Amino acid sequence: MALPDAIDARRAPRSAGERTLFPREASTRRLLTSPAVVLVILLSIFPLIISAYLAFSRFQFVSDGFDITFTGLDNFRKLLTGSQSRRFVGRIGTIPWWGWLALVGFVGSMAWTGVRAVRSAPAKRVRIAVSRSVVTIAGTALLALMIQTLQGDGLPGSVVVTLVFVLAGVALQYTLGLGLAMAASQPLRGKRFFRAVFLIPMTITPVGAAYMFRMISDTGKGPLEPLWSFFFGAGQYTWVDNPWGARIAIIVADTWQWTPFMFIILVAAVESVPDALLEAAKVDGAKAWHQFRYVTLPMIAPVSLTLLLIRSIEAFKIIDLPQVLTGGGPGTATESLALGAVLEWRALNLGGSAAISYAMLVLTTFFALILVNYGHRRAVAAIS
């Protein structure tokens, strides 16, 4: 087949001394892309490097401006074992018997899936073994931290509080979003109207949503005061005064705000499932649940994975809701990593703030990599 002229001309070797509009194409490309590259370096990479430097330094105002002193790992030491460990890591309690069972189960399942992965791809056994070991160690540490701080005499720090917001919030948002998407994809009257209504929360600024939920959760003065007084007695209970009440308030507000994001994308994914597949399943006698479980769910798996990834990364950065709704309280019960970093920044402890931000970056990257590596394989397997 003949190539189009332009492509043909591009591939053809130029004769020596041939004059073109752009004599050195490679350097021209570099020249044209350089503004974008410089912009990326200035806006992304440079701040990343500077904040990394700050994470290992102490910032201080002095008489002729400011002074940055290199302090090594001191900011991270404070977070993990020093003065900030109670806020960052939490108070470590004992692991109950069911906690040990969960940990053994997690390690066992990781080992089992690891062995299967090595058997299926013996050539990559070293790479698989290393990556699985890293994930298993980090995952076990995080799971152990959650078990130790979320029950008994433990108290969660901002790492676990953030994980709770991410895991509980994203799971709820996905479940509700999928439910609404399934409902909105049915041939119902007025479904366009409902689709528009479901989107409204996403258009409201998070701070506005936080203030709204702050009013709603105020049992003494808010718009739902009659409801609260009916259930709890007038003004005698406030759920943001209780650690778990406050966390639930934030998860509810976050879910209210972000479920529409899940919904709008999932409804498109659900509607893109070929009718022929669903019809075939129906003809084979599959009930509604089986159609959903074995046809719809696998078909929307790649979209679901992307959604969960985007939303999880976003959820790790949660700050507006805890800031406005509870101020990180009661105590530090709702202090997320991002809020902790901002509080340190406000105190002009820029090194401490940068260290928290980098810890958050590592955690988010680890979480995202697990989702991509493990989820992607399953998603591909599901539709193949």
Added chain:
Amino acid sequence: MNHRLSRFRFLALIAIFALIAAACSGDDDTTTGDDTGDTTADTDAPATTQAAGDMQFDGVEVEVLTFTGPQIAEPLQRRAPDFEALTGARVNVTTVPFSELFQNILTDAATGTNSFDAWVFAPQWLVDFAIPGYVEDLTDRVNNDPDIAWDDVAPFFRDFSATYEGTIRAIPLDGDFHMVYYRTDVLEAAGLEPPQTWDDYLAVAAAVNGQDMNEDGEADYGSCISKARGQQSYWWITSIAAPFIQSQGTASGAFFDLETFDPLVNNEGFIRALEIYGETGDYGPPDESNLGVGDTRGLFTAGRCALTLDWGDIGTLALDPETSVVQDKVGAVITPGSTQVIDDSGALVDCDDTTCPFAINGVNHAPFASFGGWSGGINAAADPQVKDAAFAFLSYMTQPEQANSDVTIGITGFNPYRVSQFENMDLWLEAGMSEAAADSYLGAIADSLNNPNMVLDLRVPQNQRYQQTVLDTILAQFVAGELTAAEAAAEIFSQWQEITEELGRDAQLAAYKSTLGS
């Protein structure tokens, strides 16, 4: 020819306009040089609002930053148009939440952004603004401004709040002391006296808690103290702890040991104060840990609290018939004291002539001049003419003609700080206070101001980090039950020590002793 002539005329006209414009701008420059430019270089003839009456700041814009009010911002915003009518200077007031004010000022100045020409802030932060040279030295301007009536400013605010190392860096607009307010009718009906000690406070709160104090059929609270994190709650603990810790006069200090600079928190007195702070919550609103000072003021003026701990604001807020149901039912006393103080080992011992030389009826009071009163400072990097306009505005705000009215209005957030405000009873009677209420209110402030064991607020470098970050967070953890009193005291101790080690113990100790005059 005609065409040439018209072109010539056109050029001539342009030249004339240019000459006129140059002449005008020359006049302006001369005015600036005479009245403002020279003022900056040689402050022999500083700008005053009296001189400013001739619209000398016409066209000048002054950007002022303060905290989200309505208090403090309200009088600045209300009086800005009057000042513009007088001087021509337009004053724009920007507000940010209190928890962000310090950082906003410092980063704005440190990065050279200089979006703001003046700030109305906590004078205890002066040390952090003065060391890098961000805040203008106003000494000469003040000395050459007769309208400011500097001698009328009470010595404490003049010499401590406004001054850094002998130079005037801020103009006081407000006077701040903690006091305990009580409902005269509720205590009288219960046959109780206003609290003299913190144990009395708890006893009174327990005795009247649950009574209906505003006749709305609902049970009200014995005590309302704002305890929300990230607001202005962290000051209360010093008012409660100080009488257990400071007993040898103002110069002995309530925050750090004067020899070692070890924090005075890991002792029986501070732990007892934490216990009292926690126990007040037993007689308070259920969401007290989430209430800011504005919320508790609202509850008190709505008649829902028998006792509260606050600055001078409640005295005037209680007068407003639109928001208050407790007019003429409010009394004020110096913050309660203690009959025990800590010894050198940190153990509590009973008061006697040696341990509590300033005790009144056996009770050691240590009234806390917390915050020091909102004050205005000027950005040293601002344009010279803008600095003059900013100073003229701050001077205008603090001049008795304006200030003596503003301190009687609750919404301003300004409390008395001038001698004339304490002495002129008519001001308060005209504002709607009864003579008894005015006596009680002004008396409580005067008792605090004149107490030889008054506690000065912390003014060492990065005091905001000690208090607004560490203390505030740990108090919130304590109130939430995450820490016991002993654990909280130990945490504050170790984290304050850590900051001290970072900043240099000797330098911090020297700064602390300097502020105390030790």
